[in-house]
Amino acid sequence: MATVDDQRSRARGILLGLACGDALGRPVEFQPPDRIRRDHGRVTKMLANGTHGQPAGTITDDTEMALCIARSLADNGEFDPADIADRFVEWKASGPFDIGIMTSSALQRIQDGESWEEAGQNEWETSPEGSNAGNGSLMRCAPYAIAFRDDPDRLVEVSRQSSAITHADPRCQWSCALFNRTLANLLTDEERPLATATTALESGLPEEVLGAVEPVLESRHGQQANVDLENSGYVITTLQAGLYHGLTAGTAEEAIVDAVMMGGDTDTIGAVAGAVAGTRFGVDALPERWPDSLSARDELDMLASQLLDIDA
Template sequence: MEELGAWRDRFRGCLVGLAVGDALGATVEHLAREEIRARFGVHTEIVGGGWLDLEPGEVTDDTEMALCIARSLVAQGRVDPEDIARRFVAWYLAGPKDVGRTVAAALIGIIRGESRDEAAERVYRAAPHRTAGNGSLMRTAPIALFHAWRPRELVQASLDVSRITHAHPEAMWACVALGQAITAAIQATAAPAEALLSAAAAVPEPAVRRAVEEAPLLNPDTASTFGYALNTLRIALWAVTRHSSFEDAVVAAVNLGGDADTAGAVTGALAGARSGLSGIPSRWLAALCGRAELEALADRLLDLAQQPAPRDPDGDDSAASRQRSSSSG
């Protein structure tokens, strides 16, 4: 019972931590670190504003897309990429305040009648150097929670759900790396930095492994904060492994500037999986919009994670089976 309580705290911490990091970072998104220092000294409070003119505690597309995935997992009881894609499309058509370019391009293709794979592949082939963004990394935490004790299925599902919008191997395998780090944090009695880094590095994509290996050496004064999946993965792993508390890790990540909401969201998901909801500052929890649903979804994901793996009625026609060979060399 005590162990179940710890898992519940960590599941809640992961989803709520994602949203907290998103809401904190959104205020300083697109600002250079020097601009943040000039305006805030150190940015530590959830106050809204920013280029999206958010209300205090309001979240961005990072959390909204993660919610689409979490709601689908709970409703379907399994990973259903078609259902997730439908939810992404409905969210997009509702007119969110912000949508990433790669996400928008893929979803527009689906709206126009392309299949999921056709849309993502078209976007990737049209500009492969521009499709390794962090738009699938930012939303992947619910996939990790659902597969917290099913590591093989975690790999397949992470690739499949990334591929709805992001078919670049680096973006896809970055999702796997983060998911494996989150599950290591969930399962550990005390998640040391080495365990998180080792879990994240256990992927066949060389660029992702290098990013994980480089994370502890990141220089916060010169680190790239452009919205590239491996930049964000590197920042999150650095922040969480160099800072022992949730607050210190997320503050460090968002104050680097640039794509600060996504750096905050990814760092918050990983740091929250380690610290649990109990490790997130109460002032941030009080400021956050939508906390109740996030906690309820986390509880349901914990229930589902402890059940036997559901069978996939569509068989093994997965992105994992398509990508393992092409991404391993």
């Protein structure tokens, strides 16, 4: 069992690891790996400009939506999906420079009068295969792993419900649930975090989710060539790549940099890998230059502590 100090370090690592991966990947988002290597070499420091033309260390929708969730949990002391949906809508109305298509469409439905239960479901049902299971709910869901780490059944329930606000596809809902159960297992020092989570949820997991985690379960550090990772915005490939880098890398920095160097959806793959690595290694394993560059660092630290103290 992890000590109180260990859990606090790992909880801070979840949120700051997510934000660091997001900000490190933002400037090279959508770029192929060969172009990233040509222009920047190995990306180990926060870059300015690039995709979205923002200053170095700027977070994107990945962290901004995670902040919406964390603030709601901290303010209410419980999961309130209507409040979280309202915070998402308010954030969208602020004009973020980056927002996913499915997220934007579902939130627009809520703005237009649909309930949060209806909006995500209706958006999913009217979206064609290939554009209906993005990673927009996976990227933001990590705060639940802190607040509900000691109540695994409730953690699965809230992870799925929160996903359904914008991403109701079962692949998205169950990816969030499996991801958060894995993070919670890391927080509480479970010896086999992903294997234990997969076994517990196996009867409900869609075939695609199970297929994505199987090669990760079989991997060890140094065997990267055995896993054919993809860098798309599909929730299944993002879950696989994020878990793989986060669980098999030798250091937190290696996990996040390797994820970003895949190219493609670099901010989200970096964020998912960062949340895993930050939990696994603790906040102090993140290179100090990374969190120091984040304008939201103090709030992320504060929220991690508040989420630990929720009596969920």
